[in-house]
Amino acid sequence: MFESAEVGHKVDKASFDAQVPGLREALLEAQFLLREKPEFAVVVLISGVDGAGKGETANLFNEWMDPRHIETVAFGAPTDEERERPFMWRFWRALPPKGKIGIMFGSWYTDPIVNRVNRSTTNAELDKNIADIVEFEKMLTAEKVVLVKLWFHLSKEAQEKRLKALEADPKTRWRVTKDDWEHFKIYDRFRKYSAHTLTATDTGNAPWTIIEGNCPRYRSLYACNTLLERIRQQFARLEHAQATPPAPAAAPRTALDNRTIISNLDLSQKLSKKDYEAQLEKYQGKLALLTRDPRSLKKSVIVVFEGVDAAGKGGAIRRVTGALDARHYSIVPIAAPSDEERAQPYLWRFWRHIPRLGRVTIFDRSWYGRVLVERVEGFATQAAWQRAYTEINHFEAELIKQGAVVVKFWLQISQDEQLRRFEERKETGFKAYKITDEDWRNRDKWPQYEVAVNDMIEHTSTEIAPWTLIGANDKYHARIKILKTLCEAIESALDK
Amino acid sequence: MFESAEVGHKVDKASFDAQVPGLREALLEAQFLLREKPEFAVVVLISGVDGAGKGETANLFNEWMDPRHIETVAFGAPTDEERERPFMWRFWRALPPKGKIGIMFGSWYTDPIVNRVNRSTTNAELDKNIADIVEFEKMLTAEKVVLVKLWFHLSKEAQEKRLKALEADPKTRWRVTKDDWEHFKIYDRFRKYSAHTLTATDTGNAPWTIIEGNCPRYRSLYACNTLLERIRQQFARLEHAQATPPAPAAAPRTALDNRTIISNLDLSQKLSKKDYEAQLEKYQGKLALLTRDPRSLKKSVIVVFEGVDAAGKGGAIRRVTGALDARHYSIVPIAAPSDEERAQPYLWRFWRHIPRLGRVTIFDRSWYGRVLVERVEGFATQAAWQRAYTEINHFEAELIKQGAVVVKFWLQISQDEQLRRFEERKETGFKAYKITDEDWRNRDKWPQYEVAVNDMIEHTSTEIAPWTLIGANDKYHARIKILKTLCEAIESALDK
Numbered sequence: 001m002f003e004s005a006e007v008g009h010k011v012d013k014a015s016f017d018a019q020v021p022g023l024r025e026a027l028l029e030a031q032f033l034l035r036e037k038p039e040f041a042v043v044v045l046i047s048g049v050d051g052a053g054k055g056e057t058a059n060l061f062n063e064w065m066d067p068r069h070i071e072t073v074a075f076g077a078p079t080d081e082e083r084e085r086p087f088m089w090r091f092w093r094a095l096p097p098k099g100k101i102g103i104m105f106g107s108w109y110t111d112p113i114v115n116r117v118n119r120s121t122t123n124a125e126l127d128k129n130i131a132d133i134v135e136f137e138k139m140l141t142a143e144k145v146v147l148v149k150l151w152f153h154l155s156k157e158a159q160e161k162r163l164k165a166l167e168a169d170p171k172t173r174w175r176v177t178k179d180d181w182e183h184f185k186i187y188d189r190f191r192k193y194s195a196h197t198l199t200a201t202d203t204g205n206a207p208w209t210i211i212e213g214n215c216p217r218y219r220s221l222y223a224c225n226t227l228l229e230r231i232r233q234q235f236a237r238l239e240h241a242q243a244t245p246p247a248p249a250a251a252p253r254t255a256l257d258n259r260t261i262i263s264n265l266d267l268s269q270k271l272s273k274k275d276y277e278a279q280l281e282k283y284q285g286k287l288a289l290l291t292r293d294p295r296s297l298k299k300s301v302i303v304v305f306e307g308v309d310a311a312g313k314g315g316a317i318r319r320v321t322g323a324l325d326a327r328h329y330s331i332v333p334i335a336a337p338s339d340e341e342r343a344q345p346y347l348w349r350f351w352r353h354i355p356r357l358g359r360v361t362i363f364d365r366s367w368y369g370r371v372l373v374e375r376v377e378g379f380a381t382q383a384a385w386q387r388a389y390t391e392i393n394h395f396e397a398e399l400i401k402q403g404a405v406v407v408k409f410w411l412q413i414s415q416d417e418q419l420r421r422f423e424e425r426k427e428t429g430f431k432a433y434k435i436t437d438e439d440w441r442n443r444d445k446w447p448q449y450e451v452a453v454n455d456m457i458e459h460t461s462t463e464i465a466p467w468t469l470i471g472a473n474d475k476y477h478a479r480i481k482i483l484k485t486l487c488e489a490i491e492s493a494l495d496k
Numbered sequence: 497m498f499e500s501a502e503v504g505h506k507v508d509k510a511s512f513d514a515q516v517p518g519l520r521e522a523l524l525e526a527q528f529l530l531r532e533k534p535e536f537a538v539v540v541l542i543s544g545v546d547g548a549g550k551g552e553t554a555n556l557f558n559e560w561m562d563p564r565h566i567e568t569v570a571f572g573a574p575t576d577e578e579r580e581r582p583f584m585w586r587f588w589r590a591l592p593p594k595g596k597i598g599i600m601f602g603s604w605y606t607d608p609i610v611n612r613v614n615r616s617t618t619n620a621e622l623d624k625n626i627a628d629i630v631e632f633e634k635m636l637t638a639e640k641v642v643l644v645k646l647w648f649h650l651s652k653e654a655q656e657k658r659l660k661a662l663e664a665d666p667k668t669r670w671r672v673t674k675d676d677w678e679h680f681k682i683y684d685r686f687r688k689y690s691a692h693t694l695t696a697t698d699t700g701n702a703p704w705t706i707i708e709g710n711c712p713r714y715r716s717l718y719a720c721n722t723l724l725e726r727i728r729q730q731f732a733r734l735e736h737a738q739a740t741p742p743a744p745a746a747a748p749r750t751a752l753d754n755r756t757i758i759s760n761l762d763l764s765q766k767l768s769k770k771d772y773e774a775q776l777e778k779y780q781g782k783l784a785l786l787t788r789d790p791r792s793l794k795k796s797v798i799v800v801f802e803g804v805d806a807a808g809k810g811g812a813i814r815r816v817t818g819a820l821d822a823r824h825y826s827i828v829p830i831a832a833p834s835d836e837e838r839a840q841p842y843l844w845r846f847w848r849h850i851p852r853l854g855r856v857t858i859f860d861r862s863w864y865g866r867v868l869v870e871r872v873e874g875f876a877t878q879a880a881w882q883r884a885y886t887e888i889n890h891f892e893a894e895l896i897k898q899g900a901v902v903v904k905f906w907l908q909i910s911q912d913e914q915l916r917r918f919e920e921r922k923e924t925g926f927k928a929y930k931i932t933d934e935d936w937r938n939r940d941k942w943p944q945y946e947v948a949v950n951d952m953i954e955h956t957s958t959e960i961a962p963w964t965l966i967g968a969n970d971k972y973h974a975r976i977k978i979l980k981t982l983c984e985a986i987e988s989a990l991d992k
Contacts, residue, residue, distance in 0.1 A: 055821065055822075055823070058822040058823065059821065059822045061822070062817060062822045063814070063817075063818060066810065067813070067814060067817050067822075067827050068810065068813065068827045068829040068860050069829065070827075071826065072822040072823060072825075072826075073823075074823035074824075079575065079576050079577050080575050080576050080577075081575050081576075081577050103822065105823055314562065314564065317563070317564065318559070318563060321558060321559075321563050322559060325551065325555065326551075326554040326555045326557070326558045326563075326568040326599065327551070327554065327568060327569075327570035327601055328570075329568075330567065330568075331563050331564045331566075333564040333565065338834065338835050338836050339834050339835050339836075340834045340835075340836050364564050
């Protein structure tokens with residue numbers, strides 16, 4: 001991987017001086033175009049060995065372009081708010097919106113490589129990290145993020161020479177720390193695992209650029225030209241995409257009969273009022289104890305409520321929160337995204353609400369909107385909602401890895417029962433329950449939704465984050481089943 | 497202050513049961529109306545003595561209303577991200593947007609009272625805190641936040657009885673901690689300083705409601721009725737405001753002649769290219785050292801750039817950032833607010849960018865937009881921009897209190913010079929510098945802007961955060977003066 005970056009690349013001063021003015025103007029122009037047509041974001045990862053010019057390059061980008069539209073983030077030790085959330089949270093948090101360029105110093109590559117070099121992970125664990133990264137980057141690029149991954153390299157000899165030269169000069173001596181020499185000692189291991197990781201993540205959508213760091217002129221020209229090309233390429237791609245019809249996505253499976261997971265669901269289960277009240281007290285009490293258990297401080301709980309209109313999500317949520325302390329939970333109702341959310345990859349608006357350890361977050365509708373309403377209404381392209389299944393499974397795995405208990409409910413009622421409830425709501429004067437035209441329109445699309453729900457469950461009911469289907473024609477039955485499922489999920493997570 | 501909350505208020509069960517259904521429906525309806533017409537936000541502060549029902553009341557609000565549109569926040573120990581920012585940052589961060597109800601457990605009152613009770617502050621310091629709170633709450637309410645401040649009270653005897661009763665019951669024994677008894681020991685001091693603070697902050701726009709906490713039924717009804725009334729009152733006020741023309745604001749001072757701070761400014765100062773280059777190197781070097789000084793880890797630097805169009809803000813900013821490490825600064829260009837920002841008090845969009853210690857944030861245009869473009873274009877009412885001077889001064893004082901160095905530059909060029917630069921920009925093909933129609937429109941309003949700038953400087957050039965006026969007809973002179981001023985400000989802050 002690094003061979004071509006050890007050949008002693010150089011650019012002489014005359015040639016550098018001749019190229020710089022044009023390059024700077026082209027960079028500024030590309031940046032300006034991106035501001036005018038904010039159709040994608042650019043993320044530049046700056047990684048590599050110490051002394052190879054990483055800091056200098058970040059400064060150069062800021063100097064040669066308009067720094068007002070560049071967001072530079074250096075990831076050092078995580079803050080406590082970051083430590084109590086999934087590993088990827090801090091990177092999501094730092095993503096630039098469309099139209100901007102983000103420069104990341106240190107990235108999702110740092111920990112996987114360093115942990116393997118330090119022997120705190122195994123080869124298998126590193127490979128799992130790599131697989132996660134590949135999926136994550138696939139999602140980012142599909143969501144209109146241009147990923148420019150720069151790796152600044154120095155051969156072992158060159159690094160030693162560089163550190164010694166810095167030390168010899170009284171003006172730069174302070175820049176060489178004990179850490180730098182410690183890192184140099186493990187150069188070979190670092191090189192080995194970096195090469196392994198880079199090779200495995202050098203994908204078509206997010207390729208690596210390896211830059212020899214010895215000659216500042218070479219390094220600067222190469223880094224800036226790479227950035228410029230990638231931005232231009234993306235504009236060219238967008239133009240091409242507008243001019244040509246989208247390639248047909250794989251056709252969704254057609255069912256051979258009318259049976260779906262939903263049509264197969266038993267909606268007749270019932271609970272008497274008396275049993276309901278007894279069990280409500282029992283399971284709310286249990287939930288109250290579980291969420292106050294000292295062990296739950298090391299866990300977070302994420303509950304997803306999805307379901308057809310009027311299936312009773314709101315009432316069910318209130319029976320859950322009735323058992324919780326208001327200081328420890330949040331409810332996130334998902335409606336239309338804000339403009340800040342629209343300027344980010346789809347999952348960003350959910351990442352921002354991911355709770356710290358010890359807390360409960362309830363999503364009233366969720367990221368599954370992508371494969372439900374956005375699919376049925378055509379707001380998302382077929383390609384987008386089809387890849388969403390994988391993206392969502394990875395997202396949930398990321399949450400769970402860090403200690404989240406993810407519990408997902410689908411609330412189903414029959415068409416007759418929905419009609420009955422709509423009519424009933426029309427009757428009651430109470431405005432909070434008014435039925436909108438949209439509710440009636442959604443009802444007309446019942447068959448399309450049924451297929452979408454069926455596919456969603458098929459693709460995203462995983463072992464670590466299964467769907468629980470709730471037959472909700474009888475509210476008592478539904479609420480108790482929800483409380484009971486939630487208790488069991490938390491209990492089993494605490495016992496682990 | 498607390499006398500009427502020690503008379504043994506009680507509500508019997510029959511009367512409670514009779515009132516609850518109507519009250520709950522009314523609360524839900526008010527909440528629904530607020531969602532439909534998101535014209536203000538509601539913040540409920542829950543404070544008072546231990547054991548007086550604070551937690552129970554927060555849970556009750558969530559139970560009786562739709563918890564999906566309530567955001568409950570409990571302020572415990574600050575996170576490290578919060579500790580490294582001004583005291584008020586965490587409260588700004590937790591403000592609900594318009595249309596929502598936020599419940600805050602612990603608030604900006606907790607520290608001032610507790611610090612005085614613990615003797616870590618003096619009476620004078622407490623009174624300074626109180627004065628700051630009064631101004632902060634005045635701003636919040638002027639910015640369409642309804643502040644419902646609830647104080648739950650128990651007499652000393654009642655609190656003792658309550659703690660003993662909880663301890664006697666095996667089921668509730670865990671709720672009484674050592675801390676509770678420690679707090680009880682200092683009941684008298686706590687009562688004294690609470691009473692003092694509450695009296696001084698019991699304003700017409702943000703009054704306190706003192707609730708005796710003994711009887712849960714009384715407490716619940718009183719708290720919920722207070723919230724309901726305040727929401728209804730605000731709707732009534734808005735309706736009234738729409739129906740009546742706004743009261744005329746105090747007329748802005750008319751100058752008796754045409755002299756302003758701006759017209760008095762010497763724009764003829766110049767620097768030769770040679771001197772410029774020498775001084776640029778000198779001051780950039782100095783700035784580089786100052787921002788890398790270990791003492792600067794305990795400070796943050798906030799730089800504001802304002803000025804007429806084409807005065808050279810962008811170029812000046814690049815000369816500043818040229819001396820900084822890209823990993824340590826952010827530039828915040830201020831354009832139109834996002835919809836999330838529009839749903840919050842005016843200063844919220846700036847608070848969200850306030851840096852941690854050790855970092856530099858540069859605002860390219862700023863909160864002064866309120867008294868410049870918003871005033872001149874009529875986007876803000878006269879009442880709004882007139883009160884903004886005080887709000888801004890308090891905001892900056894809050895930043896400085898925690899260790900920020902605030903440096904504010906106004907860049908001024910003459911009308912002739914502006915015209916020359918506009919024409920020049922039209923000539924150069926380079927798109928980043930294109931002149932928009934808006935630039936020409938702004939130019940037509942030169943006299944109005946000149947008055948606005950004059951007033952802004954008069955009202956907001958404070959001892960702790962003075963304006964530096966930059967005659968910028970000559971770019972070299974301007975840039976050097978900016979760098980020099982910035983170095984001096986940081987140097988003097990580090991020496992303190």
